[in-house]
Amino acid sequence: MYETILPILLALPLVLYFWQTPIALVAGTFQKVLANPQASELLRFIFLGTVVEAGRQLGQLVYDYTGSLFVVRAEFGTGDFAYDWVTCYMDSQRVWHESRSFKVVARNAALRPKHGAIAGKALLGATDGHPDPVYEPAQASPALFRWKGYWISVNKPTAGYAHYDTGNEVGGKLVISILGGKRQVLDDFVNAAREYYIESRFLPRRVNPDLDKEPSGALMSAEFKQSDSSYEWMLAYLRSANVNALQRGMHFTISTKQSDVAWGEPGTPDKHAVRFMPAHATQQQFLFRRPNTGRSTWLQVVVKPGDLNWSTNAYVGGAVSIILHTTDRSVLADLIETARQTYLEHGVSRVNVHLADNRGEWAKTVSKSRRPMSTLILPIDVKEMLLHDAREFLDSEQWYNEAGIPHRRGYLLYGEPGTGKSSTIHALAGELGLEIYFVSLANPGIDDYTLAKLISDTPARCILLIEDIDCAFPSRDADADEDDDPALEQPLFDKDGKSMPRNSSGPTLPKSNVTLSGLLNVLDSVSSEEGRLMFATTNHIENLDSALIRAGRMDVKIQYRLADVSQLEAVFMRFFPLEHSSSPDVEFADPGQQHPSSRPAPYTSPQLAEFATAFAKAVPAHTYSIAQIQGYLLTKKCDPVGALEGVHAWLVGQEEERRAMAELKAKRKEERRRRREQREREAKEREAKAKLAEQLDSEGPVLPVLVNGGKVNGIHSDAKEHGVDDGLGNEGHV
Numbered sequence: 001m002y003e004t005i006l007p008i009l010l011a012l013p014l015v016l017y018f019w020q021t022p023i024a025l026v027a028g029t030f031q032k033v034l035a036n037p038q039a040s041e042l043l044r045f046i047f048l049g050t051v052v053e054a055g056r057q058l059g060q061l062v063y064d065y066t067g068s069l070f071v072v073r074a075e076f077g078t079g080d081f082a083y084d085w086v087t088c089y090m091d092s093q094r095v096w097h098e099s100r101s102f103k104v105v106a107r108n109a110a111l112r113p114k115h116g117a118i119a120g121k122a123l124l125g126a127t128d129g130h131p132d133p134v135y136e137p138a139q140a141s142p143a144l145f146r147w148k149g150y151w152i153s154v155n156k157p158t159a160g161y162a163h164y165d166t167g168n169e170v171g172g173k174l175v176i177s178i179l180g181g182k183r184q185v186l187d188d189f190v191n192a193a194r195e196y197y198i199e200s201r202f203l204p205r206r207v208n209p210d211l212d213k214e215p216s217g218a219l220m221s222a223e224f225k226q227s228d229s230s231y232e233w234m235l236a237y238l239r240s241a242n243v244n245a246l247q248r249g250m251h252f253t254i255s256t257k258q259s260d261v262a263w264g265e266p267g268t269p270d271k272h273a274v275r276f277m278p279a280h281a282t283q284q285q286f287l288f289r290r291p292n293t294g295r296s297t298w299l300q301v302v303v304k305p306g307d308l309n310w311s312t313n314a315y316v317g318g319a320v321s322i323i324l325h326t327t328d329r330s331v332l333a334d335l336i337e338t339a340r341q342t343y344l345e346h347g348v349s350r351v352n353v354h355l356a357d358n359r360g361e362w363a364k365t366v367s368k369s370r371r372p373m374s375t376l377i378l379p380i381d382v383k384e385m386l387l388h389d390a391r392e393f394l395d396s397e398q399w400y401n402e403a404g405i406p407h408r409r410g411y412l413l414y415g416e417p418g419t420g421k422s423s424t425i426h427a428l429a430g431e432l433g434l435e436i437y438f439v440s441l442a443n444p445g446i447d448d449y450t451l452a453k454l455i456s457d458t459p460a461r462c463i464l465l466i467e468d469i470d471c472a473f474p475s476r477d478a479d480a481d482e483d484d485d486p487a488l489e490q491p492l493f494d495k496d497g498k499s500m501p502r503n504s505s506g507p508t509l510p511k512s513n514v515t516l517s518g519l520l521n522v523l524d525s526v527s528s529e530e531g532r533l534m535f536a537t538t539n540h541i542e543n544l545d546s547a548l549i550r551a552g553r554m555d556v557k558i559q560y561r562l563a564d565v566s567q568l569e570a571v572f573m574r575f576f577p578l579e580h581s582s583s584p585d586v587e588f589a590d591p592g593q594q595h596p597s598s599r600p601a602p603y604t605s606p607q608l609a610e611f612a613t614a615f616a617k618a619v620p621a622h623t624y625s626i627a628q629i630q631g632y633l634l635t636k637k638c639d640p641v642g643a644l645e646g647v648h649a650w651l652v653g654q655e656e657e658r659r660a661m662a663e664l665k666a667k668r669k670e671e672r673r674r675r676r677e678q679r680e681r682e683a684k685e686r687e688a689k690a691k692l693a694e695q696l697d698s699e700g701p702v703l704p705v706l707v708n709g710g711k712v713n714g715i716h717s718d719a720k721e722h723g724v725d726d727g728l729g730n731e732g733h734v
């Protein structure tokens, strides 16, 4: 207003000077109006009002001008980190201490910044489990406080509203005014608030997961996908007991599975603990403490479960999504490394086996107890050779690169079932600290494309295990006889990976959707060159294509045989050791690996050795697998003499079982042969009938034929002359 009045007042003398005549005219009129007492009263009021308002405006102008010289004012928007800094800081400065107007809410104050909690009072919720009363200042009425010798007034002229997603207040405005201060005081105040906020590690507000909508740009996000190994690292870290943050978590999934990595109640043996894991799809916040610097950063974590694959009952496409309250990338690198270390530490006594689903994703990880190589009953040179070969291969990456040879190595373990092929790979993985990526080519969901994807999704150093490679597809060389095909003994799967009953009308062979050329391409692909050990196992090497097992693809081939005399002795001694000598840090999942009795054996060492020799003599060599022997000895766990005495009866039983199986097999074979012959006969009959009908339709008039004096059939004239074979070997004669 004064911007318009001031120029008018200044211009008035000039107007008077130049406009005397018109003014005199106006003045005359004015005098006449003034002569009227009512009009003069009105004009007096207007004049006085104008003067008073002009004075007020002038005063405000002077006040604002001088105020801007002596008051520094700053605005903080709710939903912004700067707002969080100053409110937390003012709380610590007990700005609200003297307030007389509050908003009281019931909250789990332990999870929040101490913002507004009753000063000097212990949190009640910690003892009785109920929410605490939290006093929040009614900030609409201004508060005045003193900070480092300055008076500061704080006022919240605009209240915010709760964000629909995060529940945080947004859209509000807080104004602080520093009286008599300079700009430097504001800087100091904001910096002090920021430092305090960082140091005190207040639980920050939850951030909208859609970081595009986060205006500060002060956050970083990272996603760890289930199909990648880093997902397992992250889960292992989040579930590890030393992630103090999750002690603050409020949403859990409870597990009693041994394989789940999680924290249990302190003091309970890990094996029997009820495990607490961060619940899926809930926002968890925790502090990550950097190992090198000791500084902490807040993380906001969501574990997304992915979609359930109904056929495998496993979740796929899951992810761990993390928002880091920092823009320092080295924090993320530290977090990943810490997670990896946690995962490896946990895996010291275990071997992780990754299983592929039928969509070509590494969907599930099973953690198995490590198996020491010493528990394998194999010729000592075989174990040493394997270990040495694999170690040398892993250590010689540079040599391979310089020599221009792809850095990969293939091993084929073949032989009778139950002779220790899988156990060898398991033990080797534990010894080398590698993870196993297991894929079955018999899985109908795996085709050339998904196989290639799976292989390229494996990490650089690992064991790729393709089990029973022979039953996945018939050999190009083999002249497969359906009756003798071992694949017939394999389970069948439908398209979704569910097992199907095998019946005579249904398909008889599990057909792999992987072609030989597809498999060869994958084995030779660039992604197979990253220091990978590829293991394939088969019970029927004779069925494999020669291209598959040539050197360069299968560099080492090891045959596993049924137990010989020394293996029989060894397995007996392993079951009945003189002393208990298992390594304390190794857990055994397979009872066959474990020394079954903790009781001291009542026999001397020479006696046990004698029993073992007698046992090995009693059992025919190269007839039984170690798995079979193990199965028998498990029934005599603590009784070596009983095991020796009972072995003949067991052998007789085995022999009978074997005979019965052979008979059953022969019967089934005979049955199949009979059915096949019948099918062939029927096909022949059908073909002959069709041929005959065709001839009758297409050729000439039909002549009546008399057999035994009666008209029974009609045949063509030429057929009549030459005779007709009806396809069943019965010739029709005229």
Ligand SMILES: Nc1ncnc2c1ncn2[C@@H]1O[C@H](COP(=O)(O)OP(=O)(O)OP(=O)(O)O)[C@@H](O)[C@H]1O
Residues within 6 Å of the ligand: 375, 376, 377, 378, 416, 417, 418, 419, 420, 421, 422, 423, 424, 537, 538, 539, 560, 590, 592, 593, 626, 627, 628, 630
């Ligand atoms: N040589 C061995 N040394 C120690 N244990 C063995 C040996 N062979 C078999 N076993 C035991 O027998 C069981 C089956 O062994 P494993 O699965 O390794 O045999 P496999 O040759 O892979 O059989 P398949 O060809 O049927 O897959 C395991 O419990 C294992 O402990």
